[in-house]
Amino acid sequence: MKLKRCRLRDLGISIGKFPTGPKNSITDIAGVKVGHSTIIKGTGKQGTRKGAVRTGVTAILPNSGNEYTQSLKAGGFVLNGAGEVSGLTHIIEWGIIETPILLTNTLSVGSCAESAVKYMVQKYPELGNRHDVVIPIVGECDDSWLNDIAGTHVTYKNVVEAIETANTDLVEEGSVGGGTGMICCDFKAGIGSSSRVVKIGNDSYTVGILVMCNFGEMEDLRLDGYPIGRKLCSKFKEYQRRRENYGSIIAVLGTDAPLTVHQLNRLSKRVGLGIGRVGSYAANGSGEIILSFSTANKIERFGDSVYYSFKALHDRHIDPFYLAAIEATEEAIWNSLTTTDSMHGASEHFVPAVPLDEIKKHEV
Secondary structure, three states, X not given: OOOOOOOHHHHOOOOOOOOOOOOOOHHHOOOOEEEXXXXXXXXXXXXXXXXXXXXXXXXEEOOOOOOOOXXXXXXXXXXXXXXXXXXXXXXXXXXXXXXXXXXXXXXXXXXXXXXXXXXXXXHOOOEOOOEOXXXXXXXXXXXXXXXXXXXXXXXXXXXXXXXXXXXXXXXXXXXXXXXXXOEEOOEEOOEEEXXXXXXXXXXXXXXXXXXXXXXXXXXXXXXXXXXXXXXXXXXXXXXXOOOOOOEEEEEEEEEOOOOOHHHHHHHHHHHHHHHHHHOOOOOOOOEEEEEEEEEEEEEEOOOOOOOOOOOOOOHXXXXXXXXXXXXXXXXXXXXXXXXXXXXXXXXXXXXXXXXXXXXXXXXX
């Protein structure tokens, strides 16, 4: 009997030693919301690209949509930079996030950034007049294997839908939002999420990951250390694979632990280790870009205060967060694979879903 698409843990496979949050999702962190706008149109038959639309937008609201009035400490890391996150230099320089985070396809970064500005100006009319400007955060991956990417189908309406439908529920995964046309290790992938709970003394903190996953080659795919991709290669010899580019991944880490910008930058690097565990070697043409934020310390934009109080974790206690980030990243990527179905797209391209029966055989 064919297994129904589901999350990795529903197949009996648990990665790592840390417990997950209640939803095993980035939305386990209080105040974090995620929403999607998905665009699927056309068939792509007769080898055409035009009209075969498989794309969208995913919005992450780190502070319930109040990022402009209450910014959060943030960091990031670029493992390989053949990709783009607009606003990343601003994050690295100032160490804060003050807009929603949008994820989309490569050629829609500009339209999403412009749409985000329009949306925020309508919400905050004094932005750019009495008060200083913002730089939107938009991450991208190339979905052109399945999507008519040059058609620039992502519009203001889609950005607004993603932002305004964002909620604290379990994140919808797979072929949704920005992940609609994405591929991982030659299988259909997309959006995935996972979380881990870390206990320090009497305090418990959550580390959550959301990925837009679009990297790799089948033979390198690994599941909790097992080289499952090598076995699957023999079962998927007959279909055409994407070989023009290696692909990319954008990962967003959130936590309610009180971390400094420097600590968030260091934590972002460990997300790269989680990506490597699944099978990425950060190829020349790939983009592995990680953003991170902490909800513990909120910085008021307005008011006359000269100082703000800031609580921070001592570095001697940070190691468990490193491991938690690696575990959650690996599982988030796998959730992006196991939750989605096969897809036909532009130019008659077909991308199969990872076979769940083969995955379940390696239950641990």
